[in-house]
Amino acid sequence: MAFIKKSPGSETLAHEERRFARDCAGLALELESADASERRWAARDLADCPDASALLLSRLQREDDASVRELILSTLTRLGDEVAVLGLVNCLRSENAALRNEAIECMKQLPDEVAPIMQCLLADADADVRIFAVNVLESLCHPEVESWLIQVIESDAQVNVCATAVDLLGEVGSAAARDALLRLKARFADEPYMQFATDLALKRLAAN
Amino acid sequence: MADTPISEEEFQKFREFFYRKTGIQFESSKRYFVDKRLVERIEATGNDTFRSYFTMLRFQASGEELQQLTNLMTVNETYFFREEYQFKCLVDSILPEIVARKSSRSPIRIWVIPSSSGEEPYSIALYLLEHWAGINDWDIEIISSDIDTRILAQARQGLYSQRAIQQLPVRMLQKYFSRVGDGYQLCDDIRSAVEFTRVNLSERADTRAYRNFDIVFCRNLLIYFDDISRKTAAETFYDALNPGGFILLGHSESMSRISSLYKVRKFPEAIVYQRSLETR
Known part of the structure; x- marks a missing residue:
């Protein structure tokens, strides 16, 4: 026995029988295949097709294989079109915690696409969605992050939403957040965690 | 540097941020190393x-x-037998599992990416020859890829400086290398044991053909990628590996922070x- 050389493509699809055409209609069918590997490849290649986001989002709601779900979410992130972003927002309302977290991770990668809807998310009637929106801000590369967080701690009545925002302000905030933090501390004077969190954030801001 | 001191709070803030972005954790003992590079970038970017x-x-x-800062914070160098404990893991823990479940005598396939100038794929070939008894019973395919065609040409040439070979035992140096000018050239037998190919890991058309591997070595590459590229790479490796196949990353890298597709295996060495055995 020994080291041998073959071309890397010697054991590829080129030698397998294709069950689906590689055009958009074929890929849409392949996305519904019983075979997870075929669904993953369809999720990748659909990126080049129009209306891919709607197809991927539809499959995402029914997909129970984690590897396929991850591929679908990656493709949606790369597409980043309006349909994809709104579909990811809908995932924030899912009862499926894994799917919610996956959607948050995707949205963090889409600062320009998520920015126009961030005000709406931060004003959502559901406090959980508002917390998830703050979670998105945690790694969102966007210049408005600090002002959005200040807006949250100035106006949100829900203590958990504000606490999530304060934790993040400690890291990304500037002197501009100082007065809002002091007002928040006074607003939640009976909440020990809020006292601790605002003090820590203020200390970090003072160190800047 | 005295003009832009970095406070303890700033260091902590940076450390948390950098860890989240790259998975690289700097201990307090690395403070000087981190500060020095931060100050260099602060000045280079015209910040005060x-x-x-x-x-x-x-x-x-x-x-x-x-990306620039990450490049600076990582020591971008390679040499023969770098992170040798992973090769020991390959021989003592990984290959026995792979061999035990192989149903046919098909070759064991190893993909090494990035190839860089060849030290890593050649190290694997040398280590298997020297330390794995199974080499007499199994065919091995080593395919090594890089995006840079110049570095691939260099890898095929197999010519190395003193620095690149300093971790090799003298006995192996004498057995597998010959002196060429100031450097050392790897013998033809080992050079011909590795197939070098050009691959852009972020390009679907490039990676589609890479399938049925038992092991992937991807060390100290993903730290240079942004989050989405890192995730895409993890997904590419998933479909490149056979079910039950293994991937080895650099010592500062963690797949758990990139993708949930893989199971963590804690072997004695590494x-x-x-990739789960049950997956398709």
Whole structure:
């Protein structure tokens, strides 16, 4: 026995029988295949097709294989079109915690696409969605992050939403957040965690 | 450096941010190393303070500065038998599992990416020859890829400086290398044991053909990628590996922070990631 050389493509699809055409209609069918590997490849290649986001989002709601779900979410992130972003927002309302977290991770990668809807998310009637929106801000590369967080701690009545925002302000905030933090501390004077969190954030801001 | 001191709070803030972005954790003992490089980038980008630089680092949409800083914070060098404990893991823990479940005598396939100038794939070939008894019973395919065609040409040539071979035992140096000028050239037998190919890991058309591997070595590459590229790479490796196949990353890299597709395997020698056996 020994080291041998073959071309890397010697054991590829080129030698397998294709069950689906590689055009958009074929890929849409392949996305519904019983075979997870075929669904993953369809999720990748659909990126080049129009209306891919709607197809991927539809499959995402029914997909129970984690590897396929991850591929679908990656493709949606790369597409980043309006349909994809709104579909990811809908995932924030899912009862499926894994799917919610996956959607948050995707949205963090889409600062320009998520920015126009961030005000709406931060004003959502559901406090959980508002917390998830703050979670998105945690790694969102966007210049408005600090002002959005200040807006949250100035106006949100829900203590958990504000606490999530304060934790993040400690890291990304500037002197501009100082007065809002002091007002928040006074607003939640009976909440020990809020006292601790605002003090820590203020200390970090003072160190800047 | 005295003009832009970095406070303890700033260091902590940076450390948390950098860890989240790259998975690289700096201990307090690395403070001088980190400060020195931060100050270098603060000055190079025309910033006056850590604060203004950190804002730029966080909010720059292209992520270019984070990439520059990451390059600076990582020691970009390679040499024979680098992180040798992983090769020991390959021989003592990984290959026995792979061999035990192989249903046919098909070759064991190993993909090494990036190839860089060849030290890593050649190290694997040398280590298997010297330390794995199974080499007499099994065919091995080693395919090594890189995006840079110049570095691939260099790898095929197999010519190395003193620095690259300094971890090799003298006995192996004498057995497998010959002196050429100031350097050392690897013998033809080993050079011909590795297939070098050009691959852009972020390009679907490039990676589609890479399938049925038992092991992937991808060490110290993903730290240079942004989050989405890192995830895409993890997904590419998933479909490149056979079910139950293994992936080895650099010592500062963690697949758990990139993708949930893999199982963590803690072997005595190293932590390795595995595609589940039951998957299709």
